[in-house]
Amino acid sequence: MVEPGDKLFLLNVDTNTLTGTFEAATKGGYRLVPQAWRGQYPYQVKIRPTNGLHTVGQAKESLAHLDIRSHWLLHDFEANALQDLLILAGAFSPVLLAPPSPDTLAQVQHGLKRERRNRGITALDHDRPALESTTLWDYPKQSYGKTPKGNNKYAGVTPAFILYNLIKRYTLPGDLVVDPMCGSGTTIDVCREERRRVIGYDIVPTRPDIIQNDARHIPLDDNSVDMVFIDSPYGDNIKYNESPLSFGTISAENEEFYDELEKVMVEAYRVLKPGKVLGWLIGDQWVKQKFTPVGFKIYDRLVRHFEPMDIISVTRRSQTSNTGMWHNRALRFNFYLRGFKYLHIVRKPIGYSPQEVNNRTVKWARYARGANE
Numbered sequence: 129m130v131e132p133g134d135k136l137f138l139l140n141v142d143t144n145t146l147t148g149t150f151e152a153a154t155k156g157g158y159r160l161v162p163q164a165w166r167g168q169y170p171y172q173v174k175i176r177p178t179n180g181l182h183t184v185g186q187a188k189e190s191l192a193h194l195d196i197r198s199h200w201l202l203h204d205f206e207a208n209a210l211q212d213l214l215i216l217a218g219a220f221s222p223v224l225l226a227p228p229s230p231d232t233l234a235q236v237q238h239g240l241k242r243e244r245r246n247r248g249i250t251a252l253d254h255d256r257p258a259l260e261s262t263t264l265w266d267y268p269k270q271s272y273g274k275t276p277k278g279n280n281k282y283a284g285v286t287p288a289f290i291l292y293n294l295i296k297r298y299t300l301p302g303d304l305v306v307d308p309m310c311g312s313g314t315t316i317d318v319c320r321e322e323r324r325r326v327i328g329y330d331i332v333p334t335r336p337d338i339i340q341n342d343a344r345h346i347p348l349d350d351n352s353v354d355m356v357f358i359d360s361p362y363g364d365n366i367k368y369n370e371s372p373l374s375f376g377t378i379s380a381e382n383e384e385f386y387d388e389l390e391k392v393m394v395e396a397y398r399v400l401k402p403g404k405v406l407g408w409l410i411g412d413q414w415v416k417q418k419f420t421p422v423g424f425k426i427y428d429r430l431v432r433h434f435e436p437m438d439i440i441s442v443t444r445r446s447q448t449s450n451t452g453m454w455h456n457r458a459l460r461f462n463f464y465l466r467g468f469k470y471l472h473i474v475r476k477p478i479g480y481s482p483q484e485v486n487n488r489t490v491k492w493a494r495y496a497r498g499a500n501e
């Protein structure tokens with residue numbers, strides 16, 4: 129979870145000291161320096177010191193006093209409070225193990241309590257969404273954390289967890305993320321919280337930080353963006369607004385729908401830097417006895433321009449047809465309700481040679497089958 133720019137503190141559990149403040153120079157990783165600590169601690173991050181280094185003793189007791197757990201991703205104000213503690217009470221040498229004085233600890237604790245109260249932050253608010261390791265993503269709610277991400281009343285709002293996973297995997301703090309159809313602004317809110325720069329457009333903006341724009345022309349330079357995310361209309365099933373330019377006015381049964389969305393793909397391709405990722409969320413359609421594989425048709429258009437990376441299946445939970453009546457109808461009239469959406473992940477090619485592609489060697493692991501398989 130650690131990313132470049134995060135403030136870090138070293139808790140030495142043997143000497144019971146806390147040293148800091150460091151700044152992460154890399155993402156957290158596995159065996160960045162394999163020989164470090166004789167390989168006993170493979171989860172590592174490269175750091176650089178900031179504001180000088182200080183150490184205090186009785187670290188575990190002090191953290192308990194401040195109600196800070198060592199595995200938490202701290203809020204900025206909490207990291208600042210720890211930094212203050214180290215500057216006020218810490219020694220410049222890590223061999224001096226003096227604990228903070230009761231006065232210093234009380235002063236820092238007082239400030240922390242006030243900030244937490246003002247922001248309504250509790251211990252639970254340190255949980256971040258999990259990073260997904262499979263291609264099946266399932267979220268029981270639209271958002272997480274203390275602040276709303278987008279508006280869960282907006283028809284067609286995107287689960288914030290999807291944005292969280294995409295930006296954590298494919299971008300770094302400071303990178304520029306663009307959402308050309310950003311609806312209620314989920315992308316903007318997730319990106320801001322995770323220190324990404326972000327621009328959100330929509331044909332009909334729902335809030336002042338969204339720029340009015342038709343996604344077929346994105347007003348940005350070529351090769352200037354680090355990730356694009358799009359949760360487009362899936363056809364004309366939802367009326368988003370009155371705009372005649374909305375893709376939500378075109379039926380997904382009509383080729384025009386894909387022709388128009390392909391113009392957006394071409395724009396996304398143009399503004400993305402080589403090697404950077406586009407995530408496109410889309411669902412299939414079953415209307416009046418007719419199935420339309422919208423997800424496959426969008427994928428087909430995407431790979432005319434981009435390189436495929438993966439396809440994620442995102443469980444659909446909160447659509448209006450998720451009611452007893454509709455489940456009943458699906459059984460009686462022999463059709464299926466849509467149970468998932470596709471998240472197509474593609475990338476703008478870097479331009480490596482076909483020879484390099486052919487040189488890939490694949491090593492398959494083979495497992496003996498059990499008696500019952």
Ligand SMILES: C[S@@+](CC[C@H](N)C(=O)[O-])C[C@H]1O[C@@H](n2cnc3c(N)ncnc32)[C@H](O)[C@@H]1O
Pocket residue numbers: 278279282283284285286287308309310311312313314315329330331332341342343344359360361368369373374375376
């Ligand atoms: C599924 S919603 C996006 C939801 C959004 N990600 C959120 O979390 O709120 C699709 C959005 O596409 C927008 N849209 C439709 N046609 C557009 C166009 N031509 N240019 C820009 N935005 C468009 C709609 O106004 C709608 O807000």
